[in-house]
Amino acid sequence: MPELSIEELKQKVWLANLALVKAGLVILTWGNVSAVDRERRIIAIKPSGVDYDVFKPEDIVLVSLDSGQALPRQTMRPSSDTPTHVHLYNNFIKIGGIAHTHSRNATSWAQACREIPCYGTTHADTFYGAVPIVRALSPYEIEQGYERNTGVAIIEHFRTKHLDPLHVPGALLSYHAPFAWGATVEKAVESAIILEEVAALALNTERIAKDAKPAPQSLIEKHYLRKHGPAAYYGQPGERVQVDKLI
Amino acid sequence: MPELSIEELKQKVWLANLALVKAGLVILTWGNVSAVDRERRIIAIKPSGVDYDVFKPEDIVLVSLDSGQALPRQTMRPSSDTPTHVHLYNNFIKIGGIAHTHSRNATSWAQACREIPCYGTTHADTFYGAVPIVRALSPYEIEQGYERNTGVAIIEHFRTKHLDPLHVPGALLSYHAPFAWGATVEKAVESAIILEEVAALALNTERIAKDAKPAPQSLIEKHYLRKHGPAAYYGQPGERVQVDKLI
């Protein structure tokens, strides 16, 4: 039996969408968060272009994980980025939520088409290594299913570079903006917030030292493992995101 | 018969002016928003230099679209930028609202006398191509009707470059600040908010990559058209700004 009722699922996704606004990562309608229910094989996602002031839990749209189409009787149209979400859920099988924003600093790195180097422990606490930059799509890929191909490019990048999406819970899309994710929808929102902060820190770091160097590997591993490894000791017992292995 | 009563029109323009303050685009009295009522041939505009704390809907000033003068029996003097608004309404015949601010990032680009390159999809979703920089006025133009000539220079720029004001809903005035507009006064406010954000992103983008390149044309077109073209699929049905053609 699924863990949550449909109403609880919608409520959770609604709250996660509002959390991005509250955290200052979203202006106007520029963001969308979804959660997956792998047992029911559906995702619950924000409707497209809806004003946060009037947005209600029942407006959350249910979409089939198999067909990528909205289920019958949905009152609103799902986010135009839905095919990206669906493709990510079908390929990153351990993630439970996805958050897409145009948050200012992360989007600036995306527009600059640069990965974010791991300049310190704030970064290393959540992202094991650089935040990747995913290549721009070809005109053909843009024409033939732009949003789905955005997901395809992300997956291709992670497979080619052997990155585990729970150790690198986000990426930047060239000329576009960040996508972030996590084991749960709450973790996805947290990844988006951290990605934005890490982007701001890295921008400043390079202004302060033109020749800034990434943090030493030993420090990166220490910080990542004290939060995420089998011997993690940050936080209170039982509250940690459990990850299987460190690549 | 006009769509709105005079009271409703004033209320709408009053709310639009306050929305700019709430969005953080205006400090002190540095901004003004107007709407046009083309049937009555009037514009409704913020009074000049009035404190937002005491500003009421009935303070909105009505101005003739033909003479550019305040109608009889207005209690306050209209914004000193009124001649710019009037000239824009008389030449951009599809726009319904105009928003002028000194918002920090857009004003910085205006002071630097540079257009804002289209570095990514956040920009392309609203502005089809760069945000234009309008040339500085000559001493003679400044002396002989400064505010009206500001409008003249904007129109000249759009005509010379064959820009459609609904596809490029704003511009920067050299050494001054941005003007933004839209099909409605609400859209004008939205254009001003987006212009400010796009300006911030572009500034950061150039700091992260000195040789930043504008987004590929295929991506710009995809993003602009998914929101604005005849086959637009962003947002909910019936809510889109309808534009006639893409240049």
Next chain:
Amino acid sequence: MPELSIEELKQKVWLANLALVKAGLVILTWGNVSAVDRERRIIAIKPSGVDYDVFKPEDIVLVSLDSGQALPRQTMRPSSDTPTHVHLYNNFIKIGGIAHTHSRNATSWAQACREIPCYGTTHADTFYGAVPIVRALSPYEIEQGYERNTGVAIIEHFRTKHLDPLHVPGALLSYHAPFAWGATVEKAVESAIILEEVAALALNTERIAKDAKPAPQSLIEKHYLRKHGPAAYYGQPGERVQVDKLI
């Protein structure tokens, strides 16, 4: 007879001090505002180092314009910058209020020991020309009455450069921070807010265009005069700061 009672004067200065905090120009206890009562020959100024949360109108300290000393029976010690205020009031005889902050952007220009060039109309609306940078004090001047000599250096700069303090209502102190002023204490607070914004805009402008040029003289004069000259037409009738002449 003086225009205000002592209680009204204290209330006004108290509100002006709080306005700086509300405008985001002051953190901790880093700021002080004063007003002068030229008939009574006193100034009313914020007490030194007092927490804004507990600060009350009756805590405002009265200081003699002649001796520079607190009047008898004041319950608190005046701001340590009091001698600067007193010296400015005794030499800028048309100013009615002074606001000193360590606001982020203006202080950064002060620390960089650079004047703020007039890059646009936002600046020209209030400051006629660059915001001046006042020279650093000598070790001897620091030792022999640091705060008074700060005022002496400001006055020296304005006299040498033939600047009128009502046309240039503020200055930056090398390695220190801004002082701003105006015809009234409310205008002084406004000058401080505008100086901070102008500093932020200029910093950004130079980042966007390394070779940024000051605004043309004709534009500077137009903007300054439409707000301040005898033929000013910005704002509502009777509300303008009246200044005598434009240098």
Next chain:
Amino acid sequence: MPELSIEELKQKVWLANLALVKAGLVILTWGNVSAVDRERRIIAIKPSGVDYDVFKPEDIVLVSLDSGQALPRQTMRPSSDTPTHVHLYNNFIKIGGIAHTHSRNATSWAQACREIPCYGTTHADTFYGAVPIVRALSPYEIEQGYERNTGVAIIEHFRTKHLDPLHVPGALLSYHAPFAWGATVEKAVESAIILEEVAALALNTERIAKDAKPAPQSLIEKHYLRKHGPAAYYGQPGERVQVDKLI
């Protein structure tokens, strides 16, 4: 007899932790403040990774200053940075509180591995000279007690450079973030706020003037001494942090 009851101590530390969030220095769970009770030989510190929204005074964890271990019957696990705090209290014997944050600007300097030069009086009012950058730890030090060795490196730096922790109430850890402290836990929070502001100012100062110079020594000494020396005259009588000597 100790000055405060255990409940009062916990309340004070709880408030200090919330003050950092309110001041905008902490997002998510990224910060921790502690106070020491030297008579009871304990420290009171924030629990690890706990959400500020649900965090209560009774969640504050008591830790032995001698063993570095949590006292019996604590309900939560102390901050993972506890060994750093314990080592600092045992070596900086006059400090009463410690605040660790990942505040944006200070962390950027830490990631850039640069000390913050004393560019002006805002800095000199609190930090006598540059804010030091503490060397990165070796892989061995990271492996063998990372958090304790972080404290060891700070102490080593202050001893080698003959710095007094009450005159230089904070430091940056290479590739990591700032630690700040003070004679009381309230002063520690204040040091953290000032360090963040000073970091922001210095970053801007170098952008405005590539060849920015530290403030003259005479000015630094004047500002530091008017707040902290035996002849201090800033603030109200009896409220000053009393320090013994100026190095």
